[in-house]
Amino acid sequence: MFPLEERIYRMRCVEAWSMVIPWVGFSLASLLKKVAPNSRAKYVAFETLYDPQKMPGQENRRLGGGIRYPYVEGLRIDEAMNPLTLMSVGLYGKTLPPQNGAPIRLVVPWKYGFKGIKSIVGIKLLEQQPPTTWNLLAAKEYGFYANVNPNHDHPRWSQASERRITSGGLFSRNRIATLPFNGYGEEVAALYQGMDLSTYY
Amino acid sequence: MVTVKKLRLYTRVWIYQRITKPMKNNNKVFLLKSFIHLAALLPLINLYWQAFADQLGADPVERVIHFTGIGSLNLLLITLCVSPLAKIIKQGYLLQTRRLLGLYAFVYAVFHLINFLAFEVQFDGALFISEVIKRPYITIGMAAFILLSLLAITSLNRLKRKMGKSWQTLHNYSYLLVVVVTVHFYWSVKSELTSPLLYFLLCFIVLAFRLKKLKRSF
Numbered sequence: 022m023f024p025l026e027e028r029i030y031r032m033r034c035v036e037a038w039s040m041v042i043p044w045v046g047f048s049l050a051s052l053l054k055k056v057a058p059n060s061r062a063k064y065v066a067f068e069t070l071y072d073p074q075k076m077p078g079q080e081n082r083r084l085g086g087g088i089r090y091p092y093v094e095g096l097r098i099d100e101a102m103n104p105l106t107l108m109s110v111g112l113y114g115k116t117l118p119p120q121n122g123a124p125i126r127l128v129v130p131w132k133y134g135f136k137g138i139k140s141i142v143g144i145k146l147l148e149q150q151p152p153t154t155w156n157l158l159a160a161k162e163y164g165f166y167a168n169v170n171p172n173h174d175h176p177r178w179s180q181a182s183e184r185r186i187t188s189g190g191l192f193s194r195n196r197i198a199t200l201p202f203n204g205y206g207e208e209v210a211a212l213y214q215g216m217d218l219s220t221y222y
Numbered sequence: 223m224v225t226v227k228k229l230r231l232y233t234r235v236w237i238y239q240r241i242t243k244p245m246k247n248n249n250k251v252f253l254l255k256s257f258i259h260l261a262a263l264l265p266l267i268n269l270y271w272q273a274f275a276d277q278l279g280a281d282p283v284e285r286v287i288h289f290t291g292i293g294s295l296n297l298l299l300i301t302l303c304v305s306p307l308a309k310i311i312k313q314g315y316l317l318q319t320r321r322l323l324g325l326y327a328f329v330y331a332v333f334h335l336i337n338f339l340a341f342e343v344q345f346d347g348a349l350f351i352s353e354v355i356k357r358p359y360i361t362i363g364m365a366a367f368i369l370l371s372l373l374a375i376t377s378l379n380r381l382k383r384k385m386g387k388s389w390q391t392l393h394n395y396s397y398l399l400v401v402v403v404t405v406h407f408y409w410s411v412k413s414e415l416t417s418p419l420l421y422f423l424l425c426f427i428v429l430a431f432r433l434k435k436l437k438r439s440f
Binding site: 036038040086087088158159174177178179181182184186188189190191192194195196 | 270273274275276277278280281282283284286341342343344346349352353356357359409410412413414415416
């Protein structure tokens, strides 16, 4: 139904590390076009599988890292329709392993990694902005948009640069400057024209 | 020539003597200190060996920072357990191991700071300074490091003698230190709160033994 392709994206975590990852997947846009959203669909909401038997951390907040489950995320409809936004089913040429979000996950390369919700079981089209997990936990630290922005620091660390994770152990020195929209500004900056990105972080 | 038979005999005699004669306190301290050296150094050597060999998972930088940080806090807590323990089991010689434990807490803290400086900010001096000033959890971590350094330096016998009574006053700040380090840990975590809270409980326990002393100073 959706032909798979490999996309090599930079992944920038909100905790100031980054990685280059070859994903396998298809554009979310091609999925959304099938359901033909009407003009009232302003946002897209995603939900992770809630299955404490398979994912024991979901039952116990202390084991599960202190966040509420199921994990929920969302995008504005124009962000979701952007050709860069990927529904991924694999990486490094293989099917997604459970810890990377099997069977299907979201990848939004110009946003911080936590926007990439894993093991998706529900997608809804909404008129209102949906709640998102990390924003519910600490709104001052994690916004709804979460676009990679070197000029807007996280309260506990600078976002101006990042540590690129590669192989090679401790001595592969690799702190590099962080680019606005993780270097995908040409493709996505227009989505946010006229918006104050330090208010809508 | 020493034969295998003779060696065996000597070993047996040595073991027999160890069992029948009570060990001198000096020897106990020597054994304990040897154990502390091994128990503190081997994990550290193993950590860096694995990190350089790229055997610490995807992000070795995070791993070495966390390992040395939590290691330092563990050693601080153990150091503060020594004197209550010596009192409870009435083994005064245990106090002679306390300085070494405290110094290893300092060694781990030095590696923790070096990890952050060398591998996290990668010698970007401006970034390092701005992080220390802007991020409260790093600010108090740095303050704790300075205090711990003072305690380590003044652990030299010569300085201890020179300082007289003020030495004890300075070293009483180790109670504050362990709490500040725990707050540093608590503020640094993203969302998981169980382990920082457990460490607050441990702080409370080691400080509970000093209630009288703490009351006197306030």
